[in-house]
Amino acid sequence: MRASASWAIRAVIAVTTVSVVAACGSGNDDGTSASPADGQKLSVVATTPEVADFVRNVGGDGVQVTQLIKPNVDPHEYEPTPADIQAIGTASVVVKNGVGMEKWLDQTIDAAGFDGTVVDTSQGVTLRKGDPDDEEMAEGDPHIWHNPLNAKIMAENIEKAFVAADSGRADTYRKNYRDYAAKLDALDAENTKKFDALPADQRKLVTNHDAFGYYIDRYRLEFVGSVIPSMDTSAELSASQLTDLVAKIKATGTKAIFSESSLPPKSAEAIAQQAGVKVVGGEDALYGDSLGTEGTPQGTYIGAEEHNTDTIVKALGG
Template sequence: MALAVAALGAVAGCGSSDNGTPPAAAGGTVAVVATTPEVADFARNVGGDAVTVTQIIKPNVDPHEYEPTPADIQAIGKAALVVKNGVGLEEWLDQTIESAGFTGTVVDTSQGVALRKGDPGDEEMADGDPHIWHNPRNAKVMAENIEKALVAADKGHADTFRANFQAYAAKLDKLDADNERKFAALPADQRKLVTNHDAFGYYIDRYQLQFVGSVIPSLDTSAELSAKQLQDLVAKIKATGTKAIFSESSLPPKAAEAIARQAGVKVVGGEDALYGDSLGPEGTPQGTYLGAEEHNTDTIVAALGA
């Protein structure tokens, strides 16, 4: 990764204009680079027509394994703001920013979010669980961090950014209330979740679900189940009466399907796959944070309540 980023640095643009002010995108809008689909969606909702957002990681691309491209380097070099998820999700970003010669503001949207911590020896949780957006209350904190950064970058549109944030915060509150209502209709002993990887901790905590296990036993999608872990997961699925394994849109379903066969349960996948690390295709309802999270809840409730 280090060599790849260093090589790409040769194509980087300048991080500020000639007079030292943050660069602007076409039409005088604030040039924003956002790392993940989720934070890019927050930035678009808060910024509205006053920002131009370049999204680095495309839908259904695994953020844990991402490597920057020359286009990413160029976009960062020309940006006023770089918006990231934080909590160690974008391990590649710091070196990429350095290679781009970026002199603008980095917005860590995780600031102020109460992080889930793992055991002291859990390297994957050294910074905390990065999947913070799966609790809509955290998403509101993330969006507010973006609002504050945009106000600081472009005071002329401060009222617009504040109004956009308030409108979007109301939608996040509604999503949260709708999720609570839907899970309240599902008996507590049926709220058992097995997913492709351990991405839904904040969601599980928020809506009081039981996490039975994951096909990939880690926050990082590069980990693999050992033979014993596989046997233990199958046994736990059977013992708990878990009804389904939920695959994820950005991960292949084969391992989930194999475990489901051994455990005698169904796999929820295909168009019903959950959005764990990504959003859906651009232009679809699931291509937005609100739509993807609504899809996840509706899919889980339907599968577990059937």
């Protein structure tokens, strides 16, 4: 994490810790999570839009969800607010993506005095190698949700935690998970069908940053390169890397550069102009680190992934 961001987080924590700790009480005296009283919803804090969507699908009407990171906000550069600390301090369960995506979360949890359950949804997911040039990404590639089969594992981790924290609704959580898992299987099957119809030599992908590794592996795409040559959006493209990327786009016959909804498209547009290819952006921008606006189809995980697949197939096959 960059020094300025780390300093900002510490400043927020210092200002809010005293008042938040005084209001805490999310767990039992033995450190275990307290079940909600009869008729009350399980209080859950979810970090990213993707994780929050999994929580809503598994939890249904039984959970009250506070989502920390809003749509189209870059999670790599996120800084927690006093409201975030207060929400965590009064929650029963905190659900995170894991794999270093929420670099700010541990100290925020400590500041909130949270003593409930923390769910790391990445547990059980086979991780891609991290970024060797970024020690904070060395744990692995954090963009695990871009493979729907990983999303199933993430949702199952949430289901197990909810059953343990709120046993009175255990059967409901289990049923919600089974129903959602079936939808994720259907999404994966549709993605596979769409890419199978695209000739292998046209499945070449250039994106804003290296966020689609699990997606590329799952659907047998060729990763040509990224505008930001890192899994973390704070990295910058050097002049030599820019020249190399332009040359690679031309040499491979790549048709397009895909911008992302949570990142500015200017660099992608500049590279596309030099390489003589189109930029896919605006309403067609991919959802790499975020979901769309709440209430839209792309505001859900499944809707965003369907959008990504349809956009990529249309642009590369056209």
